[in-house]
Amino acid sequence: MSQRMLWRNERQSLRRRLLTTLLVPLTLLLMFNSLITYIGALIYANHVHDKDLINDTLTLVQMMAHESPDGRVSSQAQFLLDYEPEGRNYFSVYSSKHGLIAGNRAVRPPSGMPRHGGDPLLYNVQIDTHALRAASMLMSNPLDAGDQLEVTVAETLRDRHQEARQILLLSIPAQTLLIIAAFLLVWLGVRTGLRQLDPLTEQLANREHDLAPIGDANVPVEILPLTRTIDGLFGRLRGMLALQERFIADAAHQLRTPLAGLSVHAERARASTDPQTIADSLNHIQRLIQRANRTSSQLLALTRAQTVEHEAGDTEPLNLATLVPELVGQRVHEGLAAGIDLGYDGPAGPLWIDGDRHRIQEMLDNLIDNGLRYAGSGSLMTVSLARERGGICLAVEDNGPGVPAGWIERLGERFFRVPGVQEEGSGLGLAIVQRIAQWHGGSARYMAGGESGLRVEIMLPAGYAPKKNGDA
Known part of the structure; x- marks a missing residue:
């Protein structure tokens, strides 16, 4: 198998993922629904069997009161109660004076029996390993007015659980068919929904060199x-x-x-x-x-420099109070060769920005180059730093011939050179300066110097000093 075919087989399918994501909850829903159905069926079976158990107890009490004047269980009633092929029914009749009269001794009603004439009391009892549901009722002894009989009828829970399981087994096929139908409808819906991407795919496939925005129209x-x-x-x-x-x-x-x-x-x-x-x-x-x-x-x-956006990691904390004097010092010999007094003026404390060292150096070099080229021999050029309006101002000023007021606004344009200037140049230096300032989130301003010449100010946003090891 080629690498390409293997890569295709390993690619994930959005349709398969959606269907799998939906199939798992639907399966869990089927299991949960089956559990709820079984619990509901068991509750219903308990209700029906409890009602039958109460009726059996009332029937036994009536039979003892009318057909057994001696207070004992008639042979007919005992036959009906004892006849159970799987031994799932139990009964007992206790006398308050004589103890067990008939039935199973283990079937004893709990304390706190209801008063005479009340409804039978339902409760759970354990005999050996069998859990039973029982109904007990008090009645007067026909032979002894001072004696009371406790009549109890009990049955195992087997029939109840069996009926609940039967109801569950009857409901599972219908629920399964319902889940399958829902899954098929979901599959059809996913398939139909994903087809809405076909026009967008076709639109992009038909493009060659068109990079116009897709837009939000007709897009889900x-x-x-x-x-x-x-x-x-x-x-x-x-x-x-x-x-x-x-x-x-x-x-x-x-x-x-x-x-x-x-x-x-x-x-x-x-x-x-x-x-x-x-x-x-x-x-x-x-x-x-x-x-x-x-x-x-x-x-x-x-x-x-025209790449205005930058990613994380392109900048680092820079202390301009240390970096700028170092960069100016590297150009002093060029100033001496051109007959220009190049100096620096700035505060003693640190001035931090988040910037790129190479771009800052390129910006400052272009500013110094501009002064060395146009200020003229015998001029003064000063590079200064100062805090201003929450930011940092990097300025380069000379006292050369300067720029006529009508042309200052155009400084920073690409390829613009002041008319009448004889010095060779490309007209890109100040454009580079302006773009680098913008890259750092700052701006460039051009103005006349103090007495003559040109002053260029670069406003940069202030940054924070880097954290030392161990600082929070």
């Missing part, structure tokens, strides 16, 4: 959680495909110019025999390659 209520989950999956797939298409379009847009320049300078170097021209072309090719590398790196960074 029980299937709505599944279809809504599928719609959520379709939405995430649409987002991923849109992100992929945007990345391809952005890459084509941004790499077209460097690639065209590479082709031009390569042809120039091939066509010239002048060493100076060839060297100049190679320098241009090297700068264009660096530009293409940076652009592709930023495109990848922007694509990662």
Whole structure:
């Protein structure tokens, strides 16, 4: 048997599971109903036999009062009481003065007999290993007015249980047929109900590249959680495909110019025999390659940053008061090379957030790169941290030429570059910063610096310090 066939055989059937789930309760219901039927039949049999037992006792009392003036059981009555092929009937007649007159000595009525003229008393008694049901009644002794006779008639419980079993055996086939009919109706209902999934299955099977939501129309209520989950999956797939298409379009847009320049300078170097021209072309090719590398790196960074949703485990507690000075220190030598005084200003205490270290580093690097590229030699650039409105503000400010007020609102747009700026760039740095801030649940704000220049503020939600071992 192939692995595929084995996998098919091991797959669980929803129809089989539903039927099994219903068959077990129906079987238990049959057993419970049979028990209830037997108990009801036994109660009915006890009621009928108790009534017959009372009638037998009253009959015996009347026979003794009218047909046995000597107070003894007539031969006819004794024959009727004793004649039992399986020995299931017992009787006794006790005199308050003379003791047992007739019958079985073991059949004694309990204490507290009813008064003369009352109804027979029903009770249970044990003789040897037999459980009996008995009826007792007091009567006056016809021969002695001062004497009373206790007349008792008893029988075993065998007939009662036998009749209850007969009723049960008669009812079980009908109940079984009823359960089978109910099961068949359930099977038919499950089969018909599952067919309602066929249109949905056909609709999904006919789709090729359509990731539109299924919607709630014509979908059974029980299937709505599944279809809504599928719609959520379709939405995430649409987002991923849109992100992929945007990345391809952005890459084509941004790499077209460097690639065209590479082709031009390569042809120039091939066509010239002048060493100076060839060297100049190679320098241009090297700068264009660096530009293409940076652009592709930023495109990848922007694509990662545009994935706004993140799963558990993507973040960890980060102390920005320790991380940011460390990251700034790694860029100081670049600031010195560019003639820019790069510094840090922040509180001494910890500033915790729940974030991703690599994304925070990428965001800060882009902010510092932006300042190093556009602030100009001789400028000051300060990276600062502060608590603000229940969150943490990470700011990068320089005193360079800044951005005209009319263009500040557009900072953070993809591929936007301030008109008139001569420095090369892709227009992706601040877009990456803004997306990473959003990924962390924060936001980015752009404004003019104190006297001149540009100030970028990143507002991040405050987090909690990690628990130490042993903390509750």
